[in-house]
Amino acid sequence: MNEFGADFESVLAELKKASSKDYHFADGRILGSMCTKPIDIAIKAHAMFLEANLGNPGLYPGTVEIENELIFWISKLLHGDGASGFTVGGGTEANITALWIAKKVSGGTEVIFPKSAHHSLQKAADILGLKAIEVGLTDNLQLELSEVESKLSKNTAAVVAMAGTTEFGVIDPIEELGELCSDTILHVDAAFGGFVIPFLKDLGHTLPSFDFEIANVDFISTDPHKMGMATIPAGVLLIRDAKHLKKIAVSSPYLTDPRQASLAGTRCSAGAVSAWAAMKFLGREGYRNIVKDCMDTTEYMARRVREIGLDIAMEPIMNIVCINMKAPEKVQFELGKLNWKVSLTREPKCLRIVVMPHVTRKVVDEFMPDLEKVCKGLKEI
C-alpha cells in the first residue's frame, strides 16, 4: 500500500487487467470445476445484500426470513420437511460443522468415510482431532458396506456417505448404510448431488434414495453455489433434529443474538440470498431443464469421446465424464497449453470433465478436436 491512494479509474483499470488473466465460465474453457456462472437474478440478489451478516441476525430480519425460507425449500427438496439448518460458506465448512456436531452429540473419536470422499473430510477429521477411517470401494466405486460394518464401534462419531462423489458422481448405498447406522450419526455429503439427483429423478432416471427419505440420515450438506446456480459463497447444512444444532452454540454477548451456533462468526449472506433468488426464479421446472441440458451434453460428450477411440470409466450417473487415461496429468498439461482447464481423478486415473451449464454442446464441439490431437500426440489413442 502506498502512502497516497490511487484514483478510482486507475484502480478499476488494474482490476480489469487482473480479471483478464483469470478464466471465466462464460468463455467455456473451464471444464473441471463444479461451479458455474450464476444466473442473473442470483448476481443481482448478491449485489443487493452485500452488507448483510447473518452472524448478527438482529440487524437483518429480512435476510433471516430469506435464509429460513431457503432452508425450508432445500429441506423439502431433500425430503426433510421441517429440518433445521443454516447457510455456510461451502461444502467444506458444512462438513467440518457436521462432524463437529457429531463429535459433540456422540462423544465419539472416529469418523468413517469412503476413499472417494471429498478431501474436506480428511481436513475436518484433522481439525476436530477425529481418527479418519477410510473404507474401500466396490468395483462400481461405491463405498464398501461390509467394511463400514466391520469398522463401526462405540468410538464412531459419524459415518459419511457421498451423493455423489466429487470425482465420479457416484451415489453411495445410503439406504443400506442407514440400516447399519441406527445408533450412529449418518451425514450425507451432497455438495454436488443435492441440486442434481432430485431433478434426475424427476426426469425418470432410476437412482437410489440418498436424502432424509432414509430414516437414519441425520445431516445433509449441499451447495447452491454448485448446481444451484447461486453465487459463491452459498452452502447449506441441514440437520434433521434441531436439538443437535444447539450442541455447538457459544455465547456471543455483543451481537444481537445471545448465542451463535455456526462455525463462522460474520457470515457473508449475499450468497445465501442469491441461492434463494435462484430457487425462486427457476422453480423445480427450471432446475430440471438445466439438469436435463447438462445430462444431454454429458451423453453427447461420452459418445464423442468413444468415437475418437477413448474409453470412459463408467456410464455417467450425473453430469461428469471421466475418461480413462494412462497419463491423464500429461494430457491435462497439454490441454492447459491450449487454454482448456480440465481436472483429474485419482483411482482409476482419469481425465475428468464436469459438464456444468457453461459446458455447452458447442464447447464440447470445440474441445473434442483438441482432445483428440493431444491424446494422439501422447499415444493415449
Added chain:
Amino acid sequence: MNEFGADFESVLAELKKASSKDYHFADGRILGSMCTKPIDIAIKAHAMFLEANLGNPGLYPGTVEIENELIFWISKLLHGDGASGFTVGGGTEANITALWIAKKVSGGTEVIFPKSAHHSLQKAADILGLKAIEVGLTDNLQLELSEVESKLSKNTAAVVAMAGTTEFGVIDPIEELGELCSDTILHVDAAFGGFVIPFLKDLGHTLPSFDFEIANVDFISTDPHKMGMATIPAGVLLIRDAKHLKKIAVSSPYLTDPRQASLAGTRCSAGAVSAWAAMKFLGREGYRNIVKDCMDTTEYMARRVREIGLDIAMEPIMNIVCINMKAPEKVQFELGKLNWKVSLTREPKCLRIVVMPHVTRKVVDEFMPDLEKVCKGLKEI
C-alpha cells in the same frame, strides 16, 4: 420452491421487500457493529470477481496476484515484510485456522487467552479439542500477564492476545507477552485493530507495539471487512514463518493445486479483491483520514455522553464508546424500539457504541436526545 419459477421482476420485488426490513449502514442506525458500508471501489471490485475461487487457484491467476499483493501490503502494514498468509472469510475462521496450525506445530493441548477474547476463541478451542484456559484482566481490562506466566506449560499450544478487544478496544501487553512466549506460539487477534492501530500511531497516538514488530508474535489475524472498508467476506491470517502453513495442507487431487492449506475449500474471493481495491484506492493517507474522523466523532460522543450525566467505562483507545449502565440491556431494548441498534459489553456491563465511519457526528446528534430520554426513563441518569 414451487414447481414453476417466478419472473425476474417479481423476484426482484420480493428481494427489495426483504432488504427494506434489514438495517443498512447508510441509514446511520447501526451503532453496535464492527462492519460498515464498504467504499464504492470495494463494492465495484467485489462485483467484478464474483466467480473467482482462490480454493482452485489455477483458474484464477489474476486473483492470485491480487491476493498475494494484499497479503504483502497488510504484512508490511503490520511490520511483517515477507510474512506468509492468505485471505479467509473473517476473524473467526482466521482464529480457528491459527489455533489449528498452532496445535499441529506444537503438539499442545491447551490454549491460553484473556477473558476479553472474542467468542471465536472459545469456539476454536471447542472445535479443535483444545482446553481453553481463560486468564483474568487487570483494572484497565488488559490480560493479566502473571496469570499467563503461571499457566504456560509444555501443554500450551498457543497464547492469544487481543489488539484490541472486541468489547472495549483494549490492546493487551503484547510486548511483555512476547517475552513470556519465546517457546510458545503467540497469535494476535487484531480483527478490528489491525486497520486502526497503525493509523492511530500515524496520528500521534501513543500506543504500544502489537504486531510483527515484536519478535515472538507468530500469527496475526485482521479483517479488512471491518475498518478496512472492504466487503464481507474479507479476513486475513498472516503467518510469520511460511513453513508453519504447510502443516495444515491436505491433498486436493481434482483441483488445480495438488495441496490445499486453508480451512475453507471453495473460497469466495470477491471480498479479498475488494480489500485490495480499498487499500489501493485509499492508501495509508486515506485510512488515516478515516480513522481520524472516527476518533474525532468518538471523542465528541464521549463528551456528549458525559454532558448528559452518564459515565464512560474508560477513555476510548479506539473508536468504541462504552457507557456505564446498571441495566444496559433495558436501555438497549428501549433504544431498539426507536430503531437504534446498539450493543452490550459483559464486564463491566456497558452500552457499547462502535463509532464506525457510518456513525457520523450528525448521527451522534440524532442519537443523543433519544439516549438521554431512554436513560432518564430507566433512571440510569
